[in-house]
Amino acid sequence: MLSVIRTIWNVFLHSFRRRVTIQYPDEKPYLTPRTRGRIILSRDPDGGERCVACHLCSAVCPVDCIALQATEDENGRRYPEFFRINFSRCIFCGLCEDACPTYAIQLTPDFEMSEHNRQNLVYEKQDLLISGPGKYTGYNFWRVSGVQIEGKDKGEAENEAPPTDVYRLTP
Amino acid sequence: MGTIYIDGKPYEADPQNNLLHVCLSLGFDLPYFCWHPALNSVGACRQCAIKQFKGEQDKKGKLVMACMTPASPDTRISLLDPDAVAFRAGIIEGMMLSHPHDCPVCDEGGECHLQDMTVMTGHDYRRAEFQKRTFRNQDLGPFLNHEMNRCIQCYRCVRFYRQYAGGKDLNAFSINNTVYFGRNEDGVLENEFAGNLVEVCPTGVFTDRTLKQHYTRKWDLRMAPSVCGHCGVGCNVTLGERYSLLRRVVNRFNSEVNGYFLCDRGRFAYEFVNSPNRIRTPQLDGEAISGEAAEWEFQNLTSSRDRLIGIGSPRASLEANFALRQLVGADRFFAGVESKEWTLITTMIDILKRGPARSPALNEIEHSDAVLILGEDVTNSAPRMALSLRQSVRQQPMEIAKKLQVPLWMDDAVREVVQDQRGPFFISAPFATRLDDIAAITYRAAPDDAARLGFAVAHEIDANAPPVPGLHEKMRAMARVIADALKKAKRPLVVSGPSCRSLAVVESAANVAKALCGFSQPAMLGLLTPECNSFGLALLGAHALDEAVALTGKDATVIVLENDLYRRLPLEKADALLGSAARVIVLEHLSNTTSARASLLLPAATIAESDGTLVSNEGRAQRYFSVFPHQAEVRESWRWLRKPQWSSLDDVLSDLAKEVPQLAAVVNAAPSSKFRVDGAKVPREPHRASGRTAMTANLTVVEPKPPVDPDSALSYTMEGAPLQPPGALQPFFWSPGWNSIQSVNKFQSEIGASLRTGDPGVRLIKPSGKGEYFTQIPSHFVRREREWLVIPIEHIFGTEELSQHAPAIATLAFKPYLALNASDAGSLGLANEGEELEIELGGAKHRLPAKILPDLPAGVAGIPNGLDFAFGEVFPTWRRIERVS
Numbered sequence A: 001m002l003s004v005i006r007t008i009w010n011v012f013l014h015s016f017r018r019r020v021t022i023q024y025p026d027e028k029p030y031l032t033p034r035t036r037g038r039i040i041l042s043r044d045p046d047g048g049e050r051c052v053a054c055h056l057c058s059a060v061c062p063v064d065c066i067a068l069q070a071t072e073d074e075n076g077r078r079y080p081e082f083f084r085i086n087f088s089r090c091i092f093c094g095l096c097e098d099a100c101p102t103y104a105i106q107l108t109p110d111f112e113m114s115e116h117n118r119q120n121l122v123y124e125k126q127d128l129l130i131s132g133p134g135k136y137t138g139y140n141f142w143r144v145s146g147v148q149i150e151g152k153d154k155g156e157a158e159n160e161a162p163p164t165d166v167y168r169l170t171p
Numbered sequence B: 001m002g003t004i005y006i007d008g009k010p011y012e013a014d015p016q017n018n019l020l021h022v023c024l025s026l027g028f029d030l031p032y033f034c035w036h037p038a039l040n041s042v043g044a045c046r047q048c049a050i051k052q053f054k055g056e057q058d059k060k061g062k063l064v065m066a067c068m069t070p071a072s073p074d075t076r077i078s079l080l081d082p083d084a085v086a087f088r089a090g091i092i093e094g095m096m097l098s099h100p101h102d103c104p105v106c107d108e109g110g111e112c113h114l115q116d117m118t119v120m121t122g123h124d125y126r127r128a129e130f131q132k133r134t135f136r137n138q139d140l141g142p143f144l145n146h147e148m149n150r151c152i153q154c155y156r157c158v159r160f161y162r163q164y165a166g167g168k169d170l171n172a173f174s175i176n177n178t179v180y181f182g183r184n185e186d187g188v189l190e191n192e193f194a195g196n197l198v199e200v201c202p203t204g205v206f207t208d209r210t211l212k213q214h215y216t217r218k219w220d221l222r223m224a225p226s227v228c229g230h231c232g233v234g235c236n237v238t239l240g241e242r243y244s245l246l247r248r249v250v251n252r253f254n255s256e257v258n259g260y261f262l263c264d265r266g267r268f269a270y271e272f273v274n275s276p277n278r279i280r281t282p283q284l285d286g287e288a289i290s291g292e293a294a295e296w297e298f299q300n301l302t303s304s305r306d307r308l309i310g311i312g313s314p315r316a317s318l319e320a321n322f323a324l325r326q327l328v329g330a331d332r333f334f335a336g337v338e339s340k341e342w343t344l345i346t347t348m349i350d351i352l353k354r355g356p357a358r359s360p361a362l363n364e365i366e367h368s369d370a371v372l373i374l375g376e377d378v379t380n381s382a383p384r385m386a387l388s389l390r391q392s393v394r395q396q397p398m399e400i401a402k403k404l405q406v407p408l409w410m411d412d413a414v415r416e417v418v419q420d421q422r423g424p425f426f427i428s429a430p431f432a433t434r435l436d437d438i439a440a441i442t443y444r445a446a447p448d449d450a451a452r453l454g455f456a457v458a459h460e461i462d463a464n465a466p467p468v469p470g471l472h473e474k475m476r477a478m479a480r481v482i483a484d485a486l487k488k489a490k491r492p493l494v495v496s497g498p499s500c501r502s503l504a505v506v507e508s509a510a511n512v513a514k515a516l517c518g519f520s521q522p523a524m525l526g527l528l529t530p531e532c533n534s535f536g537l538a539l540l541g542a543h544a545l546d547e548a549v550a551l552t553g554k555d556a557t558v559i560v561l562e563n564d565l566y567r568r569l570p571l572e573k574a575d576a577l578l579g580s581a582a583r584v585i586v587l588e589h590l591s592n593t594t595s596a597r598a599s600l601l602l603p604a605a606t607i608a609e610s611d612g613t614l615v616s617n618e619g620r621a622q623r624y625f626s627v628f629p630h631q632a633e634v635r636e637s638w639r640w641l642r643k644p645q646w647s648s649l650d651d652v653l654s655d656l657a658k659e660v661p662q663l664a665a666v667v668n669a670a671p672s673s674k675f676r677v678d679g680a681k682v683p684r685e686p687h688r689a690s691g692r693t694a695m696t697a698n699l700t701v702v703e704p705k706p707p708v709d710p711d712s713a714l715s716y717t718m719e720g721a722p723l724q725p726p727g728a729l730q731p732f733f734w735s736p737g738w739n740s741i742q743s744v745n746k747f748q749s750e751i752g753a754s755l756r757t758g759d760p761g762v763r764l765i766k767p768s769g770k771g772e773y774f775t776q777i778p779s780h781f782v783r784r785e786r787e788w789l790v791i792p793i794e795h796i797f798g799t800e801e802l803s804q805h806a807p808a809i810a811t812l813a814f815k816p817y818l819a820l821n822a823s824d825a826g827s828l829g830l831a832n833e834g835e836e837l838e839i840e841l842g843g844a845k846h847r848l849p850a851k852i853l854p855d856l857p858a859g860v861a862g863i864p865n866g867l868d869f870a871f872g873e874v875f876p877t878w879r880r881i882e883r884v885s
């Protein structure tokens, strides 16, 4: 008897508390940038595609929902020929973002991805690639890597000495 | 055997070995770079450091290199000693000082020995702040990519290329911190085994350039055990596939056959499987039809049994040839090889079966200590065998090292002792060969004279062998030198084959081998075969192709199995055979002249999409397995031809064993499809393979059922038992912490020895008798006026049919030429190489640029084997050659 009355009293008190329920979708919640929602592929500060098709995200993905194929442009810069995420399988664990050595793949706070047709949850590169660097500004893998690409000769990467002279014979 | 103590625990160890060999054999993880199981120790990289103690009392010990220290009895060592651990981490840190930040875009990534060793030593953070040293790369041709920044200066590449493979054009340049590994200038690497650098180099300096065109990480490849189908040696390979595209070939260790290395033809020919020339849908009179319709049509056309003519193929599996033979009947089953070559092949089989000499595996060739080659340029006709032959010249000089008590694994010391000394090695061939640099005597002669030398050597060894009439004194002296060397050897070897198209050459080799066997030691006789299943077809039994021409007619249906008859017969004969038949049914992978004449064309699965057995020139039956399921309308050849009661490969094999007793053992070449490891199939995919739920999601988001394989104990997915299967089923080598090909260490009974679960393959041919001496000795070659004896010249790139459809190989294929020696060229009034000569071949006159081969005997001319208009010529043949004026 007493506990019933106490419960009713508690419920009554709650009507004076601050509301946490949000009138979604009329009202949108604040989600931190680190929220793990819809995945995007970002670009480096120079506007180039960041993904270098290293296959680390696909390897780490626990549900194997990332598939891609590597290819190279005529100047040796590697990029994905296609890049596909099957969001109907994705569990938004964020391991792909952790594994990515270039900051290309990132999870975003967007979670509104419901579809009537499951097939529409298969995203290709054109659906994933955004025009900016996303959460991580500044980093450009190609400026660090030793591989020569267009606009960056051997020895021009960060912290690199000019190419050695192979004909040198003095110590 | 003695006892050594590793971190306090006793282990058995062979004192003949070094400590690194012993530790790895015992299953320890000890990092290394410069040591390679086939190249032995030089102690250059300092990565394999361990602590060695003087005795139980010694607590301090000293650092030694495991690869340079013998495992003498009572040795006490520690791998876990903090000094050793710190030293090894320091070495890696030093190597990584200038290592580029490349792993994500490095083709070695995920199967990189440097990555593995770095993780093993625990180095994970670059403390150095100086600039990284950089290098420019070179263009090394269509096979290899060069990225010198990644080099750790272990010297493995040059040791393999120069010392092991005899190459000249790769070297170490510059000094101290900037040592550079490359060529003098950009250009295609000349050595036929350069592709092995992909596996020999522990880093991403040398990577597979063909793989780069369709790059896939090792962990994403579906892999299967296979056998190379591009010559008769039968090297074991691992194929890798993804998205129904064959991506690459790597070596599959077999201690008896190819060991750690392949040739470049075998490694890079795989791309023919992806060729746009592939036949992928059945065609009835030029119209595409469905697979079921084709099956029905085939049943229809073949139900009237009496007029079927079956033409088999030395490049098709035993199973496919057998299925065809069963369909048409043994008396109407033809070998698909013209009679001269067929006689050569069947004679060679006969010699090996009836004679006393054993056909050697590559491993035995490597350990032979005196070699006579008769009439073959092995590097171009059976490439991988040439690499083994090259090692044989070290056998006798290494005896000196043994006497001086230099351990044989101490590579530099042994080379210091050996210097330029070479064991006896003799080559008799019509022209200079790629092994001449190691030969003590090279004798250039027309096929008949090469044979005469062989017969003379046999007679010198055993007086009962028929003497050579009219032998020149100089030749007798040479024969005596060769005979003496062979007689003194412990494991003498004679090598010959069909390249000269001369029965006499092969028979003379047989005589030498027989004479040696009579003399006491068990001589070996290595006979090359022209194609991957020549011996299989010969053991199955078939008639020569020429005989089929007589049998064809208006009421005959000719079934051609994986064979281009226009490469085998003169044009008019092939036309007659196919043209006068009522129906022509062709089973083939790639479009060719024969397939164009088919009324019913059936797409046949290639070696990468089917299972089957090939018999190598050693007489070893080896099973290959599909790496991916074939497309819907494609079938394995034996499936098109099958009897209704055959549902899987096992059924074909058990019928084959019943019908052809001499092939009964092929059933044991690999476990049957019922075989299970721990109750499960063997997975073709590594457990890390990615993308399962996304790979085909663009087509439909519903994941397809994994394909089933009714024919083998392998599964197409990663599902299965991750345990070491029998050797013949080993789909790839991988072990925790060992992602690179070096993980093969973990699968061997001892480093360099057989796989723990047995090396693949069964030998079908056993020497059973004494054999008879051949007595048909040809007379001395006499040149003719204005006519030349034209012989075919084999080429590693361009001669073999399928490999030419691989783009990388096609770019290196020979350019047509007609070769003469300098004085013959002079007599024709030729001033320069490249001037045009006219010759009649295949019924028409052709112009070919002249090439001067200084060593060609006078009166002999050579054309490359593989010229399309020369197919069907029976070589050697006498031809007029004119200068085009």
Ligand code: SF4
Pocket (backbone or CB within 6 Å): A050, A051, A052, A053, A054, A055, A056, A057, A058, A068, A096, A099, A100, A101, A102, A103, A104, A105, B104
């Ligand atoms: S991990 Fe990053 S760089 Fe590598 S494939 Fe995935 S998205 Fe691309």
Ligand code: SF4
Pocket (backbone or CB within 6 Å): B099, B100, B101, B102, B103, B104, B106, B107, B108, B109, B110, B112, B113, B114, B115, B150, B202, B203, B204, B205
């Ligand atoms: S060689 Fe190995 S460690 Fe170096 S970049 Fe390539 S994968 Fe990474």
Ligand code: SF4
Pocket (backbone or CB within 6 Å): B150, B151, B152, B153, B154, B155, B156, B157, B158, B181, B200, B201, B202, B203, B205, B206
């Ligand atoms: S190129 Fe490769 S094999 Fe040669 S020294 Fe460098 S790391 Fe070693």
Ligand code: SF4
Pocket (backbone or CB within 6 Å): B228, B229, B230, B231, B232, B233, B234, B235, B258, B262, B263, B264, B265, B266, B267, B382, B383, B384, B385
């Ligand atoms: S030697 Fe022959 S079997 Fe071996 S890899 Fe080369 S082509 Fe293939």
Ligand code: FES
Pocket (backbone or CB within 6 Å): B020, B031, B032, B033, B034, B035, B042, B043, B044, B045, B046, B047, B048, B049, B065, B066, B067, B068
């Ligand atoms: S492996 Fe022992 S020093 Fe290199």
